[in-house]
Amino acid sequence: MLKYKDLSFWEKRAYTEQIDVVIIGAGIVGMTCALALKRSNPSLRVVVLERGYLPTGASTKNAGFACFGSPSEIFADLNCMRESEVWETVAMRYDGLKRLLELVPAEQMGYDACGSWDLLEKNEHISTDFLAYLNEGIQKISGQSSCYTADHEMLDKSGLCGFKFAFKNRLEGSIQTDQLIDSLYTTCVTKGIKFLYGTAVDAIQSGEVHTAHGSISAHQIVVCTNGFAAQLLPLAVSPARAQVLVTTPIDDLTIHGTFHFDEGYYYFRNIGNRILFGGGRNLDIAGEQTLSMEPTEHIQNHLISLLKTNILPGKSFDIAYQWAGTMGLGESKKPVIQRVDKHTVVGVRMGGMGIAIGSLVGENLSKIVLDE
Numbered sequence: 001m002l003k004y005k006d007l008s009f010w011e012k013r014a015y016t017e018q019i020d021v022v023i024i025g026a027g028i029v030g031m032t033c034a035l036a037l038k039r040s041n042p043s044l045r046v047v048v049l050e051r052g053y054l055p056t057g058a059s060t061k062n063a064g065f066a067c068f069g070s071p072s073e074i075f076a077d078l079n080c081m082r083e084s085e086v087w088e089t090v091a092m093r094y095d096g097l098k099r100l101l102e103l104v105p106a107e108q109m110g111y112d113a114c115g116s117w118d119l120l121e122k123n124e125h126i127s128t129d130f131l132a133y134l135n136e137g138i139q140k141i142s143g144q145s146s147c148y149t150a151d152h153e154m155l156d157k158s159g160l161c162g163f164k165f166a167f168k169n170r171l172e173g174s175i176q177t178d179q180l181i182d183s184l185y186t187t188c189v190t191k192g193i194k195f196l197y198g199t200a201v202d203a204i205q206s207g208e209v210h211t212a213h214g215s216i217s218a219h220q221i222v223v224c225t226n227g228f229a230a231q232l233l234p235l236a237v238s239p240a241r242a243q244v245l246v247t248t249p250i251d252d253l254t255i256h257g258t259f260h261f262d263e264g265y266y267y268f269r270n271i272g273n274r275i276l277f278g279g280g281r282n283l284d285i286a287g288e289q290t291l292s293m294e295p296t297e298h299i300q301n302h303l304i305s306l307l308k309t310n311i312l313p314g315k316s317f318d319i320a321y322q323w324a325g326t327m328g329l330g331e332s333k334k335p336v337i338q339r340v341d342k343h344t345v346v347g348v349r350m351g352g353m354g355i356a357i358g359s360l361v362g363e364n365l366s367k368i369v370l371d372e
């Protein structure tokens, strides 16, 4: 293995010497933080270290829902988090989504303002009053009225089975995940941000990152490793595997948009005439608290069974892709954004809606770095 000490003059000058900021993790947060730093100070020397040959966490593996909260998920959150914290988190997601759309043109990331639907078999909690409460909350954040509406009639046209209630969020949408990451990466490279892939950071110490290739010093280190954060620092972040599948193309697919059920534990959308379906972590919460990225037969089979009975009944399809990624979760759904010492800042624990919240976190991290 070629060590940093044996790199050429050119390589050292470009990648390892006189670095202002090292960012660990090339996901949405790491890249948006790098871009925000360069925007504030174009002369900063920023290097992103990524352990995988691709980003290997959640940002290239997610379902592409540009979402900030469905009624049943917000209801569940209100039962286990403080009300103020729930709304602060929803506001961060909403603002993050807005920020992302300012950063990456909608057409470049394939943004589709398709709306989302929260589907329920039984409805015990989503009353007219609760919808009004949600709409008031969203209006305070966004200035937009009537974000959530009851839209049960859509179920008649959709071909979906086993759901009796549907609540629409007109302000959510979908993206093409690969296009978003590609756009962020291309912009980073254009701005002179350097990437070292295949570089796992083993430890951080007093402004130095240690890797198997050697160490790099930086004035500031930003840890953007989300579900892997506890490997480097004592942080209250647990990994959570999330599993997904994508079908083969389906004739006469009538489903268009993004859909959630079971408080967000399941989610599906169309990608052209295919269906992406993910979730099922609730079948084995403890078992899915893992850094392994291998899909499991148990959860994948459950997804396939729900696909056949509830989402695509009577349709002919095969499963074309199956994968898993790693999310970062904790007791609260609020991300951890903090300075941990003179040289180190962290922005981790994005939960299940990091597309929305990620760019805001990246930007906030850059401010903490520059305020130092």
Ligand SMILES: Cc1cc2nc3c(=O)[nH]c(=O)nc-3n(C[C@H](O)[C@H](O)[C@H](O)COP(=O)(O)OP(=O)(O)OC[C@H]3O[C@@H](n4cnc5c(N)ncnc54)[C@H](O)[C@@H]3O)c2cc1C
Binding pocket: 024, 025, 026, 027, 028, 029, 030, 049, 050, 051, 052, 054, 055, 056, 057, 058, 059, 060, 061, 062, 063, 064, 065, 066, 067, 199, 200, 201, 202, 224, 225, 226, 227, 228, 231, 232, 241, 242, 243, 244, 278, 324, 325, 326, 327, 328, 347, 348, 349, 350, 351, 352, 353, 354, 355, 356, 357, 358
């Ligand atoms: C299957 C799945 C579906 C999802 N669906 C959605 C969705 O539809 N909508 C939504 O908003 N969110 C979704 N999410 C969540 C969202 O993708 C994440 O919240 C978001 O991508 C987190 O971005 P990040 O940059 O913080 O972390 P990540 O994308 O995980 O990036 C962290 C990076 O750090 C790298 N790293 C870790 N440790 C080290 C180390 N020691 N040295 C160097 N590099 C290291 C990892 O390889 C990784 O690339 C989903 C997640 C998964 C897994």
